[in-house]
Amino acid sequence: MANVSLGAPPTDKAIAAEERGAALKSDLSRQRLRAAWLFLAPMLLVLALVAGWPLLKTIWYSFTDASLSDLANAKFVGIRNYWEYVDYGDGTGEHFGLFFDSGWWNAVWNTVYYAVISVSIETVLGLVFALVLNAEFVGRGFVRAAVLIPWAIPTIVSAKMWAWMMNDQFGILNDMLMSIGLISAPIAWTANPDTAMWAVIIVDVWKTTPFMALLILAGLQMVPGDVYEAAKIDGVHPVKVFFKVTLPLIRPAILVAVIFRALDALRVFDLIYVLTPNNSQTKSMSVFAQENLFQFDKFAYGSAASTFLFLVIALITLFYIKVARLDLGGRGT
């Protein structure tokens, strides 16, 4: 009952059920509510332990002077890790803290840039793949399995593999591009500041487009065939069918797929850490946090970065859900 208001597409039946439930709170419905909570309790408990507790702990550390070698004696220091003004005593002073750290804002910008570009490309490509895979053709099962391979390879392995393929001296990518005459000299994909971010995006698109395709394909298969039949009889142009029929119907599936990917992209770590470590053009928020937490003696500062990372992701997600829901509402009624 309750999940209707949490963004699932409202069907007529569900809305009716909701209205009935609100109208009369019978003993039966109260009993069912209790049972629901009972069934949910183990999951909520586990969630609180593995997600809630570490999160609270991280937020707490961000307000302390914790050092990784001495976590037990962390003392509360207020918002010093986020903002601090140091007065030099001679009328001058300087702002310190995460909010005034250009390195951090660079990481935020890199992450958002990466997330927007990669998810956009993946959505479009994923849609194309899904449409192809949804069509009837010989060997469809085989092609569906083959498309999933990049998604099945662990990120570390695919990042290493691509690092070799993009190597400026021995890489196959340069070799191929040079032999067809697209470039005249080998490109140092991961080293050149202009191409480093694109190298990361290329690998991410290669890896996660299948995931997008899979989710969208699931949406496509929910579309009833008679709609297309009707369109065919009316002689509607296929392009128009796609934009007026298919796209609106699979929109919920696309929106869910996009949010999954966006969440994943905003906390990107492994791919960048392996492919272009320490490169300031590709340093993401997670890499920044890891660096401060474990490389430098700044556990509290890294915790502040992690907390902020959490807030950024939460805000973007809320904003997105808000926008997406408006769309859904416009469709439903």
Next chain:
Amino acid sequence: MTLRNCLLAVAAASLLAGPAYAVQLSIVSGSVGTDIQELRGQLDEYEKQSGNTVKIVEMPASTTDQFGQYRLWLSAGNSDIDVYRTDVIWAPQLAADFVDLSQAMKDEIPKQIPSIIQSQTVNGKLVAFPMYTDAPALYYRKDLLDKYGMKPPKTWAELTETAKTIQDKERAAGNKQMNGFVFQGAPYEGLTCDALEWVASHGGGQIVAPNGDITINNPKAVAALEQAKGWIGTIAPEGVLAYKEEESRGVWQTGNAVFMRNWPYAYPLGEGKDSAVAGKFAVEPLPAGKDGKSAACLGGWNLAVSKYSKHQKEAIDLVKFLTSEKAEKERALGAARLPTIPSLYSDPDIVKRQPIVAKWKDVVAGAVPRPSAPTKKQYNEVSKDFWTAVNETLAGRGSAKENLTKLDHQLRRLKRGGWE
């Protein structure tokens, strides 16, 4: 019932008896070149001698990657690892997590190079014991220099010119893949070493002076970095900005570079059967800058015993075994790892089989340390800020002057009242 009792007794006996006679130790080590094979060979010998077994936990080559993992394990009080192979720059940062070796190793300490022991001593505590030291070399293709009648360069300016000439002529002769010079330009600890050498050899100081003053923003350092910037895309491939040791060795060992800056481990590998440059190269100390003298960054690895190890006594024994004169000699013969025991540099076997080691005694003696001692626990961040500034300069994002001014500000912010 009797059967069950029997089984219980056997289980109890094996539990009690096991640890009493032999323990299982774990050593964690990064891997460059043949490090792991070399270590395994020596561990097999130790196992035979002591009856204990030792497992190697293998880590990536990059010292930066290793440090992050070790810091995590140590702060979690992980008892799975007994012995850590540590970088020369880590001692001040990890001192609290390792056992003091000064008592256990007191007979061995006088045999070692004093400055290396000093570098591993923090507030009187010997944090780690030297395994081998490191000081880089300029590798050059003897055959190519002879072919074009050129001499090994004494200054960076000569290197630039020689590399350019040979690279261009080789390319014109159809050897399209030839590069003039390869080094470690990726943004990581290795670039701090390379760039420190350029700066120090121009007389531009050591980033942070031993007394803690920030000295990096000076005209000589600017000149050194501007010169290095001029190499990218001319004598060095653009990809050098993503090369670590092994990537540069890859280009070199396939015969595609005239010069390479690398550590001595690349010498025996370059003479190996699968190497395209076997018998065609030689080494010299790194060139000097304008009005300066050659500077080699002090590297090297040490062994430290974890405070959280359950077998500290055996672990210390293992450290003793791996740092003995015999072990250091084997490592010098097999992998050209530079000994930390001075007498080994004149050892007849080493002189005969690994001439680079014998030749490197003075280079080691004059090597320039990174500022890990004055910057204490903040060294990693200082180093990151430095390598970032250098990498951005090399990549053409801002001039050396701009980036070093920015770096100077960053380091001042980091230092505030003083290094801690």
